[in-house]
Amino acid sequence: MNHPPSARTLLVGLAASLAASAALAVTPADLLRTYSAQAGAAPQPARGQQFFNASHGREWRCASCHGAVPNQAGRHAATGKSIAPLAPAFNPERFTDPAKAEKWFRRNCNDVAGRECTAAEKADVLSWLLTLQP
Template sequence: MAATKMRQQAAFKIKPSLYPVFNMVNNRHISLILLSALLYSQAGAASDAIEPLKARYQKLGALPFDVDRGRQLWNRKVLHNRSGKMRSCSNCHGTTFTKPGRHIRTRKVIKPLSVAIEPNRFNSMKKVEKWFKRNCKWTFSRPCSPQEKGDILTFIQFETWRK
């Protein structure tokens, strides 16, 4: 019995020459786990405003939200009445949500939509509504419906969590 116990203990011992490698691997894994947990917790907290907004839109009569409808709306080109130019959400925000965009008229930088990059992006329902009001008017020359807002939020969630 004593011999078996000694063999089991020996199996779990690390050779002294491997201590630096073992510590490096463990530290790297621990760092990755902690970084992932931090990003996940920030992204989850930052997107807390999205679900209540989607619930509000459904109470206003929206159907279940759809990623594909959101993607189509995001990329839809609309002829602007006054400028005569085509506009879409992706003109300013881009198609990669982890990178900053740029407003096509003012040239101002727009922070990335990804909550992993910009943790406070969707933390305020009031701000999200404000930007929907401005951006829908700018892009589509009209307010977005609750259905459209929910589809766009669902599309953004899908794109930012998928990558």
């Protein structure tokens, strides 16, 4: 009898896949395709902008640290530490390391939404960030 894979099995597989791909630099568009495929839906930049600027029942929004339009350096709301621009057009290093992107999505989504973001939310936010151009 076949049983569907457990969430843990899927997460371990995703982590291994991300770790293997971490050695290879990717483009933000590559990462967006990955999140979109995981979500099973096309990303929606407008929904990403809304998610980024909305309160999700917690003290902070993404914009609390990154700014409403993250094309300039931000500042961590609690520590005051400077944060490089989030939009890839303004910081070419952003979203080029899948493991690093996952690490920060996990941390920041927990701070902002009290949970990990879904693949669709990540795709939506990243697709909006990719619309920001100099």
